Amino acid sequence: MIKLENASYSFKKGFSLSNIDLTIDDGEFVFLIGPTGSGKTTMLRLIYMNILPDSGVVRVGKYSSNSIKKRKIPQLRRSIGMISQDYHLLADRNLFENVALPLHVIGYSKSDMGDLVIEMIEEVGLTGKENHLPDELSGGEQQRACLARALIKDPDIILADEPTGNLDPVTAFDLVKLLEKVNAEGTTVFMASHNYSLIKSRNHRIVEIHGGKLRS
Amino acid sequence: MDKFLFLFGEGIKNLWRHKLTVFTSVFSIFLVLVVVGVLFIAEQNTQKLIEYMRSKYKIEVFFVDSITDKQAEQIVLEIRKIPGVYSTTLITKDQALQIYQSQFNEDLLEFLDYNPLPSSCVVNITRKKDGLLHVKPIINKIQSMKGVDSVNHQGRLINRIEKFYEKGLLGLSIVAFAIMLVTVMIISNTIKLTIYSKKDLIQALKMIGATNSFIRMPFILEGIFQSVLGASLAAGLLYGAVFGVNVLLGQLTSFTLHVQWTFLGWLFLIAVVISLFGSSRAISRFVK
Numbered sequence: 057m058i059k060l061e062n063a064s065y066s067f068k069k070g071f072s073l074s075n076i077d078l079t080i081d082d083g084e085f086v087f088l089i090g091p092t093g094s095g096k097t098t099m100l101r102l103i104y105m106n107i108l109p110d111s112g113v114v115r116v117g118k119y120s121s122n123s124i125k126k127r128k129i130p131q132l133r134r135s136i137g138m139i140s141q142d143y144h145l146l147a148d149r150n151l152f153e154n155v156a157l158p159l160h161v162i163g164y165s166k167s168d169m170g171d172l173v174i175e176m177i178e179e180v181g182l183t184g185k186e187n188h189l190p191d192e193l194s195g196g197e198q199q200r201a202c203l204a205r206a207l208i209k210d211p212d213i214i215l216a217d218e219p220t221g222n223l224d225p226v227t228a229f230d231l232v233k234l235l236e237k238v239n240a241e242g243t244t245v246f247m248a249s250h251n252y253s254l255i256k257s258r259n260h261r262i263v264e265i266h267g268g269k270l271r272s
Numbered sequence: 273m274d275k276f277l278f279l280f281g282e283g284i285k286n287l288w289r290h291k292l293t294v295f296t297s298v299f300s301i302f303l304v305l306v307v308v309g310v311l312f313i314a315e316q317n318t319q320k321l322i323e324y325m326r327s328k329y330k331i332e333v334f335f336v337d338s339i340t341d342k343q344a345e346q347i348v349l350e351i352r353k354i355p356g357v358y359s360t361t362l363i364t365k366d367q368a369l370q371i372y373q374s375q376f377n378e379d380l381l382e383f384l385d386y387n388p389l390p391s392s393c394v395v396n397i398t399r400k401k402d403g404l405l406h407v408k409p410i411i412n413k414i415q416s417m418k419g420v421d422s423v424n425h426q427g428r429l430i431n432r433i434e435k436f437y438e439k440g441l442l443g444l445s446i447v448a449f450a451i452m453l454v455t456v457m458i459i460s461n462t463i464k465l466t467i468y469s470k471k472d473l474i475q476a477l478k479m480i481g482a483t484n485s486f487i488r489m490p491f492i493l494e495g496i497f498q499s500v501l502g503a504s505l506a507a508g509l510l511y512g513a514v515f516g517v518n519v520l521l522g523q524l525t526s527f528t529l530h531v532q533w534t535f536l537g538w539l540f541l542i543a544v545v546i547s548l549f550g551s552s553r554a555i556s557r558f559v560k
């Protein structure tokens with residue numbers, strides 16, 4: 057469960073998120089929609105505790121922003137899969153190595169991770185491209201690779217920040233369907249986007265943000 | 273174990289990516305360790321070198337012409353008692369003549385009807401190093417004895433050499449310390465560069481939930497690789513140099529360097545400590 061209770065955060069240089077109240081239950085699929093600069097990325101950063109609220113509380117699973125110790129934050133993040141606007145694939149590693157990276161962090165042995173990575177790459181439909189470097193993949197393929205990297209550690213939550221960013225409508229739609237498939241298997245999905253036309257037909261809860269405030 | 277292999281591999285890759293800066297780090301470590309190594313070797317050989325120099329050093333005392341052998345013997349006994357004197361050898365007029373004849377192969381008495389050579393005494397000084405050697409008082413004392421005509425010595429020379437040697441060691445220590453500080457900076461800069469070039473990886477690892485120590489480990493290992501590399505090169509050079517110097521010295525003198533090679537272990541330790549200082553300096557600022 058993700059729960060923001062009256063959470064506020066201000067950047068020193070002006071922008072602030074104020075009094076955010078939001079509860080996302082386990083297994084839910086929620087869209088976060090809002091124009092550019094409205095605070096979507098900032099809100100996701102609060103959830104994976106990249107920043108901590110100035111006031112109010114952010115709760116994710118058993119962790120709470122007002123009691124979590126700094127060295128516990130990595131543990132929280134291991135239960136979250138991130139697909140982000142500015143967190144790209146590593147340019148000097150091929151698809152396989154990029155997808156395998158989270159397993160190295162968790163401490164998988166090389167022999168155990170092979171099958172898992174291959175399976176994950178298959179699930180996002182990139183079989184055969186294991187040896188491609190990121191710039192040898194199309195934009196849509198890169199996004200799916202990011203999804204594979206986020207999913208491989210079997211996270212409880214997927215946070216997707218504009219995952220359809222510069223994809224054509226068809227490819228963007230495919231990606232959302234992939235996320236829905238993951239959601240159907242029990243993973244909570246919280247996806248930020250300003251692409252309303254993509255979202256409205258999907259029949260999921262939509263949360264709207266404007267100038268740092270939620271609207272209902 | 274696999275986790276460690278992964279981190280180890282990352283560290284090696286870092287090295288390869290910045291060959292030139294890495295070369296600078298390795299070279300500066302190498303330089304520090306060579307200087308420190310020379311200090312170690314010099315320190316280990318101080319005693320031996322000074323003993324060697326002192327054993328070569330002697331004071332020649334010439335007695336007045338009128339002295340009898342008995343009187344000379346008496347004076348020699350007194351010289352013997354002066355602190356700092358190790359041994360004395362009396363050379364009587366007759367012996368001096370014999371030495372002269374055997375060395376120059378001519379008979380002085382053939383064209384002189386008397387023996388012109390004075391009786392003399394060779395004084396060796398204590399070899400044990402116990403602070404700087406002060407020959408001046410010894411010489412003064414001998415000179416003031418009755419029956420002594422003149423004293424031949426290089427008193428200032430040995431004193432100067434010993435002083436120079438000790439100053440040299442001190443100077444070298446200061447140099448070593450200075451290069452060490454510079455090396456810490458250089459290593460820290462190299463690591464900083466790697467960290468900078470791997471911002472993407474660091475960010476990715478943070479997102480995934482890697483702990484700080486996991487993220488830092490490759491950079492620390494990179495520093496250690498550099499230092500071990502520098503230390504190996506330095507150890508090789510020192511070993512070769514001592515070997516070469518001993519071959520040379522062996523041809524010229526009876527003095528050779530004697531080295532306890534266990535000090536190389538210390539060199540490696542120093543190298544690792546320097547690299548830890550360097551990398552932690554870079555990491556603490558850039559991987560928060």
Ligand SMILES: Nc1ncnc2c1ncn2[C@@H]1O[C@H](COP(=O)(O)OP(=O)(O)OP(=O)(O)O)[C@@H](O)[C@H]1O
Nearest residue numbers: 067068069071091092093094095096097098099250
């Ligand atoms: N580190 C920062 N310091 C100061 N201001 C910031 C910082 N990061 C973001 N902002 C500001 O906060 C506001 C919200 O940024 P945020 O990235 O959350 O927007 P967004 O909704 O994700 O926009 P987009 O759809 O373009 O990604 C922006 O006005 C931005 O300029």
Ligand SMILES: [Mg+2]
Nearest residue numbers: 096097141217
């Ligand atoms: Mg954003």
